Amino acid sequence: MSKPKPKVRKEVISMSKQGLEERIQNFNEVAFGYAEEEAVAEAERCLQCKKAPCVKACPVEVDIPEFIRLIKEHRFDEAIKKVKEKNSLPAICGRVCPQEEQCQADCTMGKIGDPISVGRLERFVADWERERGYDVPQKSASTGKRVAIVGAGPAGLTVAADLTKLGHEVVVFEALNKPGGVLVYGIPEFRLPKAIVAAEAEYIEKLGVTIKTNAVIGKLYTVEELLESFDAVFVGTGAGLPRFMRIPGENLCGIYSANEFLIRVNLMKAYKFPEYDTPVWVGKKVVVIGGGNSAMDSARSALRLGADEVWVVYRRSRKEMPTRMEEVENAEEEGIKFKFLSNPVRYFGDERSWVKGIECIAMELGEPDESGRRRPIPIKGSEFIIDVDTVVVAIGNTANPLIQQTTEGLEVTKWGTIVVDEETGKTSKEGVYAGGDIVSGVATVISAMGAGKRAARAIHEYLMNKR
Amino acid sequence: MYNIVTKRELVPHINLFEFSAKEIAVKTKPGQFIILRVNEKGERIPLTMADVDPEKGTITVVCHEVGKSTRQLGQLEEGDCILDLLGPLGKPAEIGKFGIVLCIGGGVMVAPLYFQAKALHEAGNKVIGGIGARTENQLIFENEMREVCDEFYVATDDGTRGYKGLGFLEELLKERKIDRVITMGPILMMKKVSELTRPYSVPTIVNLIPIMVDGMGMCGACRVTVGGRTLFACVDGPDFDGHQVDFEELMTRLKMYSPQEKLAFVFYEEGGSSL
Numbered sequence: 001m002s003k004p005k006p007k008v009r010k011e012v013i014s015m016s017k018q019g020l021e022e023r024i025q026n027f028n029e030v031a032f033g034y035a036e037e038e039a040v041a042e043a044e045r046c047l048q049c050k051k052a053p054c055v056k057a058c059p060v061e062v063d064i065p066e067f068i069r070l071i072k073e074h075r076f077d078e079a080i081k082k083v084k085e086k087n088s089l090p091a092i093c094g095r096v097c098p099q100e101e102q103c104q105a106d107c108t109m110g111k112i113g114d115p116i117s118v119g120r121l122e123r124f125v126a127d128w129e130r131e132r133g134y135d136v137p138q139k140s141a142s143t144g145k146r147v148a149i150v151g152a153g154p155a156g157l158t159v160a161a162d163l164t165k166l167g168h169e170v171v172v173f174e175a176l177n178k179p180g181g182v183l184v185y186g187i188p189e190f191r192l193p194k195a196i197v198a199a200e201a202e203y204i205e206k207l208g209v210t211i212k213t214n215a216v217i218g219k220l221y222t223v224e225e226l227l228e229s230f231d232a233v234f235v236g237t238g239a240g241l242p243r244f245m246r247i248p249g250e251n252l253c254g255i256y257s258a259n260e261f262l263i264r265v266n267l268m269k270a271y272k273f274p275e276y277d278t279p280v281w282v283g284k285k286v287v288v289i290g291g292g293n294s295a296m297d298s299a300r301s302a303l304r305l306g307a308d309e310v311w312v313v314y315r316r317s318r319k320e321m322p323t324r325m326e327e328v329e330n331a332e333e334e335g336i337k338f339k340f341l342s343n344p345v346r347y348f349g350d351e352r353s354w355v356k357g358i359e360c361i362a363m364e365l366g367e368p369d370e371s372g373r374r375r376p377i378p379i380k381g382s383e384f385i386i387d388v389d390t391v392v393v394a395i396g397n398t399a400n401p402l403i404q405q406t407t408e409g410l411e412v413t414k415w416g417t418i419v420v421d422e423e424t425g426k427t428s429k430e431g432v433y434a435g436g437d438i439v440s441g442v443a444t445v446i447s448a449m450g451a452g453k454r455a456a457r458a459i460h461e462y463l464m465n466k467r
Numbered sequence: 468m469y470n471i472v473t474k475r476e477l478v479p480h481i482n483l484f485e486f487s488a489k490e491i492a493v494k495t496k497p498g499q500f501i502i503l504r505v506n507e508k509g510e511r512i513p514l515t516m517a518d519v520d521p522e523k524g525t526i527t528v529v530c531h532e533v534g535k536s537t538r539q540l541g542q543l544e545e546g547d548c549i550l551d552l553l554g555p556l557g558k559p560a561e562i563g564k565f566g567i568v569l570c571i572g573g574g575v576m577v578a579p580l581y582f583q584a585k586a587l588h589e590a591g592n593k594v595i596g597g598i599g600a601r602t603e604n605q606l607i608f609e610n611e612m613r614e615v616c617d618e619f620y621v622a623t624d625d626g627t628r629g630y631k632g633l634g635f636l637e638e639l640l641k642e643r644k645i646d647r648v649i650t651m652g653p654i655l656m657m658k659k660v661s662e663l664t665r666p667y668s669v670p671t672i673v674n675l676i677p678i679m680v681d682g683m684g685m686c687g688a689c690r691v692t693v694g695g696r697t698l699f700a701c702v703d704g705p706d707f708d709g710h711q712v713d714f715e716e717l718m719t720r721l722k723m724y725s726p727q728e729k730l731a732f733v734f735y736e737e738g739g740s741s742l
């Protein structure tokens with residue numbers, strides 16, 4: 001392996017994408033991923049610096065320099081094992097993590113050139129492994145303890161994987177018909193193929209976890225009842241309650257919440273209607289309200305479902321958008337148009353009660369609010385009207401309330417999220433832990449996994465000390 | 468996979484299904500619903516439970532074939548399986564001791580109304596039942612209802628059986644002191660019932676079944692306006708105060724997918740066997 005050391009390449013190895021014309025007509029994944037030689041070339045750029053700021057910025061502490069070194073040496077098999085020591089869902093994280101704000105943010109290479117593309121490398125080794133079939137690690141001896149997990153999103157699946165590896169018996173209860181949480185019902189196929197989510201969930205089942213779908217906790221069993229047959233419960237029910245603006249006309253036909261729109265399209269595969277039975281209706285002109293991930297995903301889905309024109313209406317400016325810039329750029333490239341500093345005040349419909357117009361008001365930015373972003377303030381008399389056929393309201397989700405409503409003694413914040421100890425995920429109720437969006441409100445896949453990791457550690461400790 | 472233990476055709480295109488689903492059977496209360504999917508490509512079909520047998524571990528639903536998905540379900544037979552079955556969803560109906568309770572059911576929803584009427588009867592209420600259908604040979608669950616009602620009326624839209632329309636209800640309201648009305652069935656019927664009871668200020672509970680997707684509060688497809696507020700029928704209902712409901716909005720929202728539904732149905736009927 002000892003070649004004379006050439007000068008390091010400063011530019012990131014680019015990843016090929018589906019052509020524009022083509023991709024806006026289909027739901028196939030936009031980015032193709034690295035080929036072997038591309039991955040190795042990108043890995044060769046890593047300086048292997050001792051400081052490793054990347055590891056510190058990774059919420060699940062993947063040993064990034066080490067797995068990159070293994071890729072450089074073509075030891076892909078060992079590289080993926082290294083990643084999986086810390087991260088059970090690498091093919092997903094490699095695709096949807098905001099690496100630019102985390103591992104890649106302080107990359108030493110980034111100071112003299114492009115930071116190393118950790119995400120693409122992670123995706124590469126995960127895909128490499130999936131194509132060859134998974135190696136399932138040895139399980140520890142059974143501890144005889146049982147843990148129930150509520151919700152099969154990234155938080156729940158992470159806890160499940162970690163605890164089963166330690167020898168506990170784990171059952172995941174998921175209300176929907178497929179595991180994955182937002183990964184399966186929210187994030188579209190063209191960003192995260194569902195076959196990958198299914199494969200990663202299958203891997204977790206191979207580890208020994210039982211995933212029980214169609215099981216709504218709070219209805220089928222309460223947490224209290226679970227505690228009768230399990231030694232601990234982890235709640236990872238996410239933030240899936242859609243918010244509406246509660247303005248006139250919001251219940252007209254043709255107005256969706258982003259969750260409804262995306263559940264139809266992703267979970268129920270409405271983009272394949274009528275092969276699949278669930279329909280979705282998209283008119284010629286679509287307006288998406290909001291500026292986050294849900295807004296970008298809805299807008300790009302609407303375009304692929306045949307809309308002629310898709311607008312994103314956001315009340316702040318581009319700078320404040322709570323989404324990855326890469327996704328905004330993808331959206332712009334595909335022809336999505338943005339109307340910043342505008343907010344709807346009412347909708348009006350035609351004689352059949354279908355939405356046909358939105359009255360908006362222009363906004364200006366005032367002082368920063370509690371989120372640190374400048375607060376949008378309506379400008380009097382600036383109302384204007386946008387014609388529209390379909391509206392998607394993507395102004396955010398709040399915590400799923402069912403567990404909080406049906407579990408006595410569970411402390412909850414005024415936003416409906418569950419109160420926990422940050423380090424352990426321990427709730428106010430003995431034996432009950434929580435993490436992910438149900439605690440933080442909508443955050444990221446990796447932060448939900450990070451919370452899952454911490455909770456798994458704490459639950460393990462709790463179980464081993466419990467008699 | 469969930470097994471069909473019993474299938475019985477009640478009248479053409481309305482079938483009773485008994486599914487084996489022990490966990491759900493044990494937990495279900497009258498008024499709650501399930502969501503099922505026949506197969507991997509299937510739509511989520513919400514159906515209100517018409518009975519449960521916790522010991523046997525089964526739940527019963529009655530389904531009217533109105534489009535592709537319900538037709539597909541209707542073509543299954545005893546011993547067949549469905550892919551997904553989720554429940555119990557929605558708030559249970561309020562079963563208290565009210566006094567004289569009038570249960571008015573129409574069409575397929577007479578079946579789930581029976582489940583409530585039975586519970587109300589067992590709770591010591593005097594239950595007056597009134598069931599209807601478009602025409603005589605569409606009536607279902609008549610014997611079951613009779614069994615749990617202290618007084619019983621039958622009506623049809625065309626007068627081929629019993630009273631013609633809801634006239635009997637007007638008389639009952641005029642002559643008797645009714646403590647509570649529960650109505651399940653076509654929207655127009657529930658709207659009419661609510662209008663009739665309003666002048667008498669009789670608490671009137673209607674059962675709203677807008678289009679639903681997840682059935683657990685995550686999408687808002689099922690939003691209804693009640694007393695000027697937007698609520699989600701799947702978690703805040705499906706039972707609501709009939710005097711506060713915006714029925715017009717509910718009716719237009721139910722028609723939202725008509726063109727797509729027709730398309731799916733035509734495709735299915737013409738080439739259906741491949742599914």
Ligand SMILES: Cc1cc2nc3c(=O)[nH]c(=O)nc-3n(C[C@H](O)[C@H](O)[C@H](O)COP(=O)(O)OP(=O)(O)OC[C@H]3O[C@@H](n4cnc5c(N)ncnc54)[C@H](O)[C@@H]3O)c2cc1C
Pocket residue numbers: 096097098150151152153154155156173174175176179180181182183186187215216217218236237238239240262293294295297400402403435436437438442443444445446448
């Ligand atoms: C459209 C969209 C796009 C996004 N894009 C990104 C992205 O690109 N990158 C990124 O990092 N983050 C993204 N996010 C955020 C990220 O998906 C979430 O932060 C993450 O999924 C949270 O994980 P979780 O496990 O806490 O909850 P979820 O993923 O929400 O999973 C919770 C699960 O619990 C189930 N559940 C709820 N209640 C019950 C109950 N009572 N009983 C049983 N099960 C129940 C739900 O059905 C669900 O499957 C996006 C979010 C959305 C909505």
Ligand SMILES: Cc1cc2nc3c(=O)[nH]c(=O)nc-3n(C[C@H](O)[C@H](O)[C@H](O)COP(=O)(O)OP(=O)(O)OC[C@H]3O[C@@H](n4cnc5c(N)ncnc54)[C@H](O)[C@@H]3O)c2cc1C
Pocket residue numbers: 500510511512513514515516528529530531532533534535536537538575576579675676677678679680705721722728729732
């Ligand atoms: C909580 C709830 C309980 C229900 N209980 C029963 C029941 O006990 N027995 C029964 O026969 N039916 C019941 N329904 C209605 C049943 O779910 C629909 O008829 C069915 O989903 C239609 O599917 P389809 O593909 O066959 O028809 P489609 O072709 O999709 O639609 C035909 C007609 O059914 C209506 N419809 C379509 N989708 C839905 C939906 N998701 N919910 C409600 N209406 C819809 C539409 O207005 C349309 O006019 C219930 C619905 C809900 C929401």
Ligand code: FES
Pocket residue numbers: 678679680681682683684685686687688689690699700701702
């Ligand atoms: S059906 Fe989705 S919120 Fe009620």
